[in-house]
Amino acid sequence: MKILVLEGSPHKKGSSNTLAEQFIKGAEEAGHNVKVLDVAHMNIHPCQGCDACGMRGSCVQNDDMQIVEQEMRSADMVAFVSPIYYFGMSAQLKLVIDRFYSFNSSISGKGLKTVLIAAAWDSNPKTLGYLKDHYLGICNYLGFEDCGMILGTGCGTASMTRGTAHMDAAYKLGKSI
Template sequence: MSKKILILSGSPREEGNSDVLCEQFKQGAQEAGHKVEKIFINDKKIHACVACYACRGNGTCAFKDDMAEILEKMVQADVIVLASPVYFYSINGQIKILIDRTVARYTEIRNKELYYIITAADTSIPMMQRSIECFRGFADCLGGSQEKGIVYGVGAWNKGEIQKTKAMQEAFEMGRRA
């Protein structure tokens, strides 16, 4: 059965390491017959949440930016892929701002299959768990959602270094199995 897959690439660089893994996931998922859309968050205008709660009751944020469209796609997706480079053992600002802005409609983002992609210069998987816990904290707020897989793109500092790692094949295969 074909699924709607939404990939949210938090990479600050197009064709950066985490973005490359998003493309690999996308290719695998498309090969499996799924409908896939990748959003490169850095190209979008997304204001940081200021906790004004104008969204309470109607789900409409006070800021008129690209987040409303992204939120609708998150609500409609069957599968959501969250991807981020690791900065100081946490997710980066681009993906964190997006997560925070889901407050307007997060209760509608339910029953999703969730995949996580992270990249880092460090090679220690246990150290990467800190970043994954950021994604898991968000997932805990999405009723009925399930973590389905993680790609650890470790050992890649400079742009393009990820292409020499096993994470490339892992991301492709995970997309195929989504």
């Protein structure tokens, strides 16, 4: 299986990417081909809402979203990776998801499998509830099959994250795919 990991953290060595590393390790050990795109540091612009693409054509913007689109079209699974910022995903990952608009028709019918990997500073499980609902809404709208979530509470820094059970859970999720 080809797995595309979309890392949406502005912190390359941050908590969510630390959890993603464990997921990737498990997935690769299970024999899967994993491609990581650090979308937080790519040249991707917001959707302009111009509707020139008609949800099934080329976007008028010439940026790195073309790379994301190409990789998504060939992927069997996508892992969405993000820290929690104000009870939701990072702006960097949300920007990418908003740009799915131009190729909705090509990804909504392919039965793409997905996982969510998120990290929050505090330990209150309610902190991740809004992101979980948003992610499941995206899955429902685009016909994605949710294959699991790592909702890492108490993961304020990478060192804090490494001391949590979420590390093993991320590895096991990757291994089970």
